[in-house]
Structures are given as structure tokens and as C-alpha cells.
Amino acid sequence: MTDTAFPTIARFEATLARVAPFMAGAADKGRARFGREWEEAFEDFLARFFGDDDAAMELAVKGYVGFSLEMAKLQKRFEKERVYAAKTYAEAAAQVYHNEEYVNALYAPGILLSHYLWPHYFSQLRWFHARFAPLVREAADRRFCEVGVGSGFYSRQMLSLAPDVRGHAFDISAHSLDYTARHLERFGVRERWAGTLRDVIADPPPPGSPAEAWPFIVSADVLEHLEDPPAFLRSLRRMLAPGGRGFISTVITSANTDHIYLYTRWEDIRDQLVDAGFRVLDHQEDIAYEPKADEPVPRLAAFIVT
Numbered sequence: 001m002t003d004t005a006f007p008t009i010a011r012f013e014a015t016l017a018r019v020a021p022f023m024a025g026a027a028d029k030g031r032a033r034f035g036r037e038w039e040e041a042f043e044d045f046l047a048r049f050f051g052d053d054d055a056a057m058e059l060a061v062k063g064y065v066g067f068s069l070e071m072a073k074l075q076k077r078f079e080k081e082r083v084y085a086a087k088t089y090a091e092a093a094a095q096v097y098h099n100e101e102y103v104n105a106l107y108a109p110g111i112l113l114s115h116y117l118w119p120h121y122f123s124q125l126r127w128f129h130a131r132f133a134p135l136v137r138e139a140a141d142r143r144f145c146e147v148g149v150g151s152g153f154y155s156r157q158m159l160s161l162a163p164d165v166r167g168h169a170f171d172i173s174a175h176s177l178d179y180t181a182r183h184l185e186r187f188g189v190r191e192r193w194a195g196t197l198r199d200v201i202a203d204p205p206p207p208g209s210p211a212e213a214w215p216f217i218v219s220a221d222v223l224e225h226l227e228d229p230p231a232f233l234r235s236l237r238r239m240l241a242p243g244g245r246g247f248i249s250t251v252i253t254s255a256n257t258d259h260i261y262l263y264t265r266w267e268d269i270r271d272q273l274v275d276a277g278f279r280v281l282d283h284q285e286d287i288a289y290e291p292k293a294d295e296p297v298p299r300l301a302a303f304i305v306t
Contacts, residue, residue: 008046060109067110078255092258097173108179112151120286145214148222152180159189169195223250233276254298266301278305
């Protein structure tokens with residue numbers, strides 16, 4: 001039962017039950033596993049992001065439902081074939097990142113809500129705040145760069161850590177950058193953030209530019225979208241200032257429309273990070289649900305690097 005102290009969650013659950021009755025209990029997983037901590041975080045997000053705009057909430061709920069169903073279908077296929085559906089980066093970019101309707105109606109709201117409704121994602125968020133956020137708060141220079149913003153979720157987490165945190169983002173999707181700007185505006189942190197349309201592999205920041213000297217780098221769930229993750233990681237490493245820290249995460253055995261590179265073990269991600277010149281300081285792996293026999297269950301692996 002929803003606590004009456006969380007009225008926006010109650011509105012969200014009512015909307016979800018009406019739009020997709022078969023998903024009516026989606027919020028119960030977070031509530032059961034994380035308790036009031038989850039309820040307070042989700043209520044704050046919903047209230048600030050949607051306010052009293054029930055129409056906007058319903059559109060986002062529909063996007064989340066579509067995003068989740070599409071992913072579930074592809075995961076079932078992956079369980080049988082054990083490979084992601086063949087797709088080039090250019091094809092994924094055209095279908096997803098450069099498709100304004102897809103980003104705004106399904107992709108970005110799906111990603112955004114999944115951070116709260118999928119327990120392994122909320123567990124990663126808790127780890128970020130427990131292990132990475134203190135490094136930012138304790139630093140004298142709190143500037144950060146996020147590469148691949150998605151919905152702007154982790155840019156918002158960073159900007160919310162302290163009033164003097166300032167951020168920049170690089171992304172190949174103008175629509176993701178626009179969505180992120182709207183997201184950050186609703187939380188009152190937009191003025192401390194800027195976004196640039198750029199592919200950091202094909203068009204890296206010029207040597208010696210400020211974009212190559214960030215004390216903090218963030219890149220969440222990008223590696224699996226690439227044909228050559230090591231090249232991307234080398235670009236990130238060049239952008240990190242000496243002594244800087246990075247938060248880098250990606251998925252393992254988790255199929256989706258734009259997932260290209262398949263990781264099957266967190267150790268393979270660690271090895272790529274090390275080969276790119278990073279030193280791994282800490283990591284956490286989170287599992288979506290307990291597997292049956294050898295079922296390839298979606299996982300998340302997050303790393304703090306220097």
C-alpha cells in the first residue's frame with residue numbers, strides 16, 4: 001500500500017495501472033527492497049519532474065511501458081540465441097539517437113524511470129552516492145564532464161551534490177541533449193550545465209583544450225552501444241585530468257534495441273578500462289533478478305577509476 005506521505009507516487013501508480021494493468025505492481029519492487037529511502041527519492045523526482053501535469057506523466061508512463069516491453073522481447077530472444085541482434089552503430093544511431101520522436105516518447109522517459117523502477121539501477125544509484133559522490137564533495141575543483149547523457153539522469157545527480165558543481169556533456173544525439181536540458185531545468189540546475197553535440201571518438205577534443213582536463217568524468221551505460229568500446233575508453237582517459245576520478249558503468253547480458261557490444265563478465269569491462277590507461281579503484285555489480293539455471297540475467301557493472 002502506498003504511504004499517503006507520497007501522493008505523487010500514488011498518482012504515478014494509478015496512471016501505470018490504467019495504462020498497463022499487467023505492470024501495476026512495478027513500484028512494489030523498489031518499495032520492498034529499499035523501503036522509505038526509495039519512496040522519498042522517487043516521490044521527490046516525480047513531484048519535481050512532473051508536478052501537477054498528469055498528461056506529461058501519462059506520456060512518460062506510456063514511454064516507459066513501451067521501452068520495457070521492447071527490452072523484455074529482446075531479452076527473451078537473447079536468452080535463446082546468446083547474442084545481441086546484429087546492428088551497426090550507424091543503424092542504432094539512426095533508429096534511436098537521431099530519431100526525435102523515439103527519444104522523447106520512449107527512449108529518454110524509459111531510461112529515466114528505469115533508474116527508480118528497476119531495483120538493480122536504483123542499487124547502482126545508491127552506490128554512486130555512497131562511493132563516488134563524496135569524492136566530488138571533497139574536491140576543490142568540482143567540474144565534471146558526462147559523455148553520453150541519455151536522459152540526463154547522472155548529470156542531474158552530479159549537479160545536485162553541491163551548489164558550485166558545474167558540468168558539461170558530449171553526446172551524438174541533439175535530442176538527448178535537449179531532453180537533458182529540460183530535465184535539469186525542472187530541478188533548477190540547468191544554468192550550471194552545458195551540452196555539446198560531439199562524437200568523442202571520431203571528433204575528440206583538441207589536445208590541450210579545457211575539455212581534456214576534467215577532474216571528474218561520468219559515462220553511464222554507453223559502452224554497450226558501441227562497436228569499439230576500447231576506443232571510447234581511450235578518449236575518456238585523455239579527457240580526465242591527472243589525479244581525476246571517473247564513474248563508468250555499463251550493462252552485462254542485457255539486450256536492447258541499441259545494444260551492440262556484448263559483455264558477459266564484469267572482469268572483461270575491468271580489463272578494457274585498465275588497457276585504456278585507467279586504474280580501477282572500486283566496482284560494484286548489480287543483478288536484475290535471480291537467474292534460473294544458466295539464464296543470462298541483465299546485470300550492471302559500475303566502476304570508479306582514476
